[in-house]
Amino acid sequence: MSQPAVLKLHQELRKCFQNIKENQTVWRGVLDECSSLVSSLGNLAEQLRALKRTEIEKTPLGTFPNLPELLQYKLLNAIDTVLNQLREKVNAFGSVRDSVIKHVCAVFKMYEQNSDSLPISTCVARCALSPSISDMLEWLQDTERYYRIQYMQRKNLLQILKPDDLTLLESAPKRWLSLASPDGEERISDALCQVSFFLESD
């Protein structure tokens, strides 16, 4: 039994799961902040659409000079600001993803380096306190894939949003919501729950 290799790998796994745990909270926080931004983006798009439909000259406001242009300028500015804020948030997602990828890669690298001293029978051995190495590696891989795809999808959505494409802007909140994958989140939480004893058994 090559105990030292197992112990070393366990150590690395603990570190990685710890990191994922922290990152999960960060991710959730950023996601919450985003939802308000995205809904305000949809709101702004709706206002812009309303502005285009109404003929201000026929209302009492018609006396103000250049009102439609000014309003439109203001709204576009607001949209720009919101989009910029969203971009920042997505960058935050990116940093979460990068950190997860870095840690997961490190674990896999270590496994690959020590794989000669880690036969498969050892990898699948489970006990009451710790899941098997293979299970944990699998979870890590799933988590990494989840964050990677999530980040890519959200970044993509943000990229195609342009201030002049109103219909797309209006549908943005709906699209943003549809990107959320509760299954994936749940799976990460499940994995974290399953490794909680393992994390404590330092």
Add this chain to the structure above:
Amino acid sequence: MVLDLVVVPPETSDLGSQRCRLGLVLMEDLGLRLGSPVLVTLQGGASCLCTAWPRPDLAEAYLQVDPTCSSAQLRPDALRGLRLGSEGLRALNCPRVKRLRVTALVRSGEFKRRTSAQEVGALAAELLTGLYVHEKHLVDISHAGTPIHSLQVDTVNSGSHKAGRVTPETRVDVVSVRTLETYQRWERKGSSVPLGGLEEVYVTLKEMLTLPLRYPISTRRVGVTAGRGALLVGPPGVGKTQLVRSVAQDVQAALVTVSGPVVVGSRPGESEENLRAAFTRASEAAREEPCVLFIDEIDALCPKRSSSTGTPENRLVAQLLTLMDGVGSDEGFVIIGATNRPDALDPALRRPGRFDREIVVGVPTLQQRYQVLQCVCRSVPLSPNVDLYSIAEKTSGYVGADLSALSREAVLHAILHSTQGGAGDSGQSEVEEGDVRMEHFVKAMRMIAPSCLRSSVGVAEFTPVNWERIGGLEEVKLKLRQSVEWPMKFPEAFVRLGVCRARGVLLYGPPGCAKTTLVKAAASSSHCSFLCVSGAELYSPYVGDSEKALAQLFQQARACSPSIVFLDEIDSLVGCRGDGGGCRGSSVQAQVLSVLLNELDGVGFKTTERRGTGLSERQETRRDQRMQLQEVCNQDVMIVAATNRPDMLDSALLRPGRFDHIIYVPPPDLQARLAILKLHTEKMPLNSNVCLEDLATRTNLFSGADLENLCKEAALLALHEEGMSVSTVQQKHFQKVLQHFQPSISSQQLLQLQQLFKHNYN
């Protein structure tokens, strides 16, 4: 150790993870670590690259494969319920990929147009990171929800490796971006049906499609928009639809099909909407690649506009016309219409700018039939005694659909033959079981009639008659053979001497002298289509109907040429113009006669009846030459008429060029009478005292029919006199019958007939 693995569907959580779940023992056997790449090869050669992971329940003997990276031939349903030996799994050494060339398959053409290749490349690189890829495999990344559906891997590390792992450092080059729809169509390409005998039309169509694509600059410089529309005209079953399909496949063009009846909807305006939708679909597809909009049965969609057709139809026609005019402007796609009733189309449709070209696909000629047969029988195991050439010769008037039905029927006969103890006849044992032999084709030919002769007037079915069945008349037989059989058998000689086949033959002579039987024999000795008309079929109470029926008869006869049209009792059919007959004048008979004169020697025929034109550029063998010559010799319809009142015929009919040969069928002479008597008493038990020679001498002026009747009467008399158990017919019976028998021909009548054409024909 070879394990038998049951393939079960992957878990939903594993979708897109490229995992393949294995048993532990197997993983150890193969020397696999967690997550190391493994190539799963199925029986059909399809393969799938996965990463090996143990099953959560650690069970052996099961295999779950996630087909994220698999070869294109792997169908998702092929994995269901499959059993796989463990030799199908192989550990693969996968280095890191430095450079990857891929083809991106995107969901919508819109994304393809809007996004640059770099952007697609960046997206593809992100999507591929962490995956293992294999050369020529299709990586399915649809689960990520991006506009890219999948990526086809062209080369890994510029071809130096078969497979590898994509890392963030990998440089991904997107060679081309294609829509998924296009890709799937190209993949389906294998199902093309070979076409025989349509090369000329094929080339024309192909040229139309490829010219603007292959030489875009020159066509633009010349300022011509090459033909944007073509109308295929031809009888049903010649392969118009099939032709368009195969051309579209050949030039890799998208094919949007509109069939007339499907477009027409019940609500007002629905039909127009459907039509517009079809055109939009075509122009959508045309942005990606060359596109053909194919309107099948266009006569249903675009009938002649008139007050009798309703407004909805007229609106639909107008919509089609405007849509077709709109096509030229955005330089989109080619429209091909197909119809078998070009005359029913609105004339506005048939002008350049709408349908620029009209391509006539006629009934196949002999050579074309031979080629079609070759195509149709490509996959049929033919026995060496099958001669496709002679089948092609016998199947005049068959179109492509008929020929394929013929081969199918022949195969069915062969199957039936082999299952019904065909193995019993040991004489045929050297012929391989299940081969299709000539007799199967002959049987099938009896079942399948040429489709252009169906619903035709005057299709006659008769038992074949041999020349030998007709006693005497050697000279007449020779004449008939000359004009009917020789052009078929010796085309070289005819062409060499610059002789063409006789247009028409008139047989005249006293009644009962085997005129009709002679024609039957001529038709059965040459493998022509045989049509015969009688007054009953031709005459109708409606004005103009008879003329139309006759014209249609000739049209059909030309379609199935070489053919023989037989007009029995032609004097009653067409009569004579002018004062001769008295009441003729402007009667129906005179009009029928004028139609007949036109058909015999008219200016020409309609363009829609055109058949294969020009000579195909193939390797000329002796046989091909012979076939061509035969084609040249026998493209006309031959008319054979019979009458016993030649004096009643119009003189215009009798000139050379119409009826070239006017043959007198005389009453049988002594020798002929003997031969006839011999023929008719063949099945009759004759007493030894019966002297046929004596009977022949005593039956001067008897016609063939009289002689037949004589034999019959004698036999009946024998039955009457001697009772039912009589064994032979005796001479006295013949003599007794002869005493009461008057010949049906009088010598005066004979003299009249003989003198009639003395001035020009002896």
